[in-house]
Amino acid sequence: MAFLYDWITRDKKRKPLPPKDRSNLPFARLGFTFKEWHDSHINKHKWRNRRWAFLIFINVLFITSFAFDLSILEGSLSGSRLIGIYLMDPFNSAQELVISSRVGFLALLTTNFWIGFFVILTIYWLIGGGRAFCSWVCPYHFLAEMGEKVRAYFIKKKKVRDKIYDTTVKYVFWAGFLLLAFVTKELVFEDINPVGILSRSLIYGPGLALIWVVALLLFEIFGVKRFWCRYVCPIGTTYGIIGDLSPIGIKFELDKCGYCTDCQDVCLVPHELWFVKKGAATREVHFTGGDCTKCGLCVDVCYGEALSFGFKAPSYVLGKVEEKKELHPLEIPDDVTDKKQEK
Amino acid sequence: MAKTNSKIDRRQFLKAGVSAVVSLAVVGSAAYYFKDKSSLIEQGYLRPPGSRAEKDFLFSCIKCGLCVQICPVRAIKLADWDDGLSYGTPFIDPNVQACDFSCDAIQCAETCPTAAIDFQIFKEAGNKAVAPLFEKYPDGRFPKDINPFEVQITAMKRADKIGEAEIPNPEQCLAYNGHGYKGTLGHGNKGKLRPPGQTERVRIEETQVNREICDLCVIYCPLGEEAIELNKIEEGKFLPKVKDGCVGCGVCQMVCPTNPVSIIVKPVDKEPRFS
Incomplete structure (x- = not known):
């Protein structure tokens, strides 16, 4: 465990690179002040719109498969079948495996179960980049995102206050729910899993269990920001563990960064963007880790386009530090030029 | 930065960890409390054909609802929260819509990924019923009055008593x-x-x-x-x-x-x- 922790946090432990001079900051290189550069940016919402469209599309596929017998994506988010190929929720499967190995049920699980389990792990390792499930598929994430907007209103009115807690507590929940499954020999987590509840309610019709989802949502609005997703959800944690080893991530290029940290403000898991703070980066290129949901909000908000979706090079995964290269040539965005001319 | 905050981090983590363990314990004891109160069978509902014993069924069913989707007469429904740990598991209310075996191959059992609804018993019963027919007519040419498919299906319908x-x-x-x-x-x-x-x-x-x-x-x-x-x-x-x-x-x-x-x-x- 300690080895794994060291490996995951290897970049954080390295000696940070010296912070850039003012003259080397991207806005200075283009001949603007920080304010001009910052104010000129138009938030594009490119990735957010794509992501919402995809999330709604997937969930509509689930609904129509049952309602109109479309049979493309059958089942629910707990377990489904995409044109004949089974897909299994990884944490649900993990609980099932824990119980099965205890009571001797393991050999009776069908081949389809194993296919579904490994297909979903492969998809999210290779294409999804781990926790991409959360922001690109999970219907609860969508609701929570809307809840966050409501929360922002109450923050403005000074009715609630943001406080960030330690997110490592989610590993306690992760192990705890597996232990509960082992002890009680029941899929305990499935009874309170808002993802499954919401998915099933959407597909097979609403039920009493939705009360729990509404309660959670209200707590996220008036209590702790993104409580379930950040600190509890073991499904997300499972994907996060795969995500640490995923070849995909949000790529950060230090020389394009203007140290504004606006990306951390929009991020669901700001600790994954630890390297954007002035003097925190330990290498020229960083990738976000397993907790990153690849939602793309930071990519949309970044003024210097320092953040983008990217593939990790094998040398990066192995922890090799790249040599300092020449600075990226910067392009002046059209809107910035307009502003300067107006002045 | 990390160094100065480490003490606070640790205290905060312990605090959060303790509340996590407490809430897990609450959930766990709730699960124990509801364990014997969750039987749908005791309430007079049927499980889909081929379902395992109620106690085995509760842990093996992952509540995906694939059986609900495949049923051509929509006999299968999913239980709600008021059924405790049975939440999300499939049941049939014969008062409204019964299983009429019109899917022929017990498809809810066939589709179940975790074998909570066990297809093996149907498969074995069906194969056992047609085996003598294939021995009798090894070339696969059956007389007109014998339909091996029907023989198989009939045997499968009889295989499990729910x-x-x-x-x-x-x-x-x-x-x-x-x-x-x-x-x-x-x-x-x-x-x-x-x-x-x-x-x-x-x-x-x-x-x-x-x-x-x-x-x-x-x-x-x-x-x-x-x-x-x-x-x-x-x-x-x-x-x-x-x-x-x-x-x-x-x-x-x-x-x-x-x-x-x-x-x-x-x-x-x-x-x-x-x-």
């Missing part, structure tokens, strides 16, 4: 009072079924029947004579008799025209093998 029909109050039964029945099938419920010997499904609320003596539970039984027959008790008095061949599919309860229904399917629980 319940047993019984008639708690004979006085309610139309046949017992010597009455016939004219009208639509069922007791005001909507549902679908494929009558034995036919190829198309019908809606029960649209199906008109006219029987001199009401024997709907007998003529619509997917397992036929081996499961139920109409017995003459005395002159003008009849009563359906449930036989050993009844598997508890619930069709008789679904089509019964009296309200409350005269024939009820009592679910049968199996011996738990794993817990």
Whole structure:
């Protein structure tokens, strides 16, 4: 465990690179002040719109498969079948495996179960980049995102206050729910899993269990920001563990960064963007880790386009530090030029 | 930065960790509390054919709902929170829509990824039934009156007993009072079924029947004579008799025209093998 922790946090432990001079900051290189550069940016919402469209599309596929017998994506988010190929929720499967190995049920699980389990792990390792499930598929994430907007209103009115807690507590929940499954020999987590509840309610019709989802949502609005997703959800944690080893991530290029940290403000898991703070980066290129949901909000908000979706090079995964290269040539965005001319 | 905050981090983590453990303990004890209160079978609902014993079923079902989707008559529903740990597991309410075996291959069992609904028993029973036929006709050319598919399906239908029909109050039964029945099938419920010997499904609320003596539970039984027959008790008095061949599919309860229904399917629980 300690080895794994060291490996995951290897970049954080390295000696940070010296912070850039003012003259080397991207806005200075283009001949603007920080304010001009910052104010000129138009938030594009490119990735957010794509992501919402995809999330709604997937969930509509689930609904129509049952309602109109479309049979493309059958089942629910707990377990489904995409044109004949089974897909299994990884944490649900993990609980099932824990119980099965205890009571001797393991050999009776069908081949389809194993296919579904490994297909979903492969998809999210290779294409999804781990926790991409959360922001690109999970219907609860969508609701929570809307809840966050409501929360922002109450923050403005000074009715609630943001406080960030330690997110490592989610590993306690992760192990705890597996232990509960082992002890009680029941899929305990499935009874309170808002993802499954919401998915099933959407597909097979609403039920009493939705009360729990509404309660959670209200707590996220008036209590702790993104409580379930950040600190509890073991499904997300499972994907996060795969995500640490995923070849995909949000790529950060230090020389394009203007140290504004606006990306951390929009991020669901700001600790994954630890390297954007002035003097925190330990290498020229960083990738976000397993907790990153690849939602793309930071990519949309970044003024210097320092953040983008990217593939990790094998040398990066192995922890090799790249040599300092020449600075990226910067392009002046059209809107910035307009502003300067107006002045 | 990390160094100065490490002490606070640790304290905060311990705090959060303790509350996590406490909430997990609450959830766990709730699970223990509801464990014996979660049986849908005790409430008189049926599990889909091939389902494991209730105790085994609860841990092996992952609540995906694939069985709900595959059922052509939509007999299967998912339980809600008021059923405790049974939440999200499939059940059949034969009072509304029973399993009429019209999917032929027990598809809910076949589709189940965790074998909570066990397809093996149906597969084995079917194969066992057709094996002698293939031995007799190894070239696969069967005489016209033998349909191996039908033999297989019939054996599969018989393979698992999920319940047993019984008639708690004979006085309610139309046949017992010597009455016939004219009208639509069922007791005001909507549902679908494929009558034995036919190829198309019908809606029960649209199906008109006219029987001199009401024997709907007998003529619509997917397992036929081996499961139920109409017995003459005395002159003008009849009563359906449930036989050993009844598997508890619930069709008789679904089509019964009296309200409350005269024939009820009592679910049968199996011996738990794993817990």
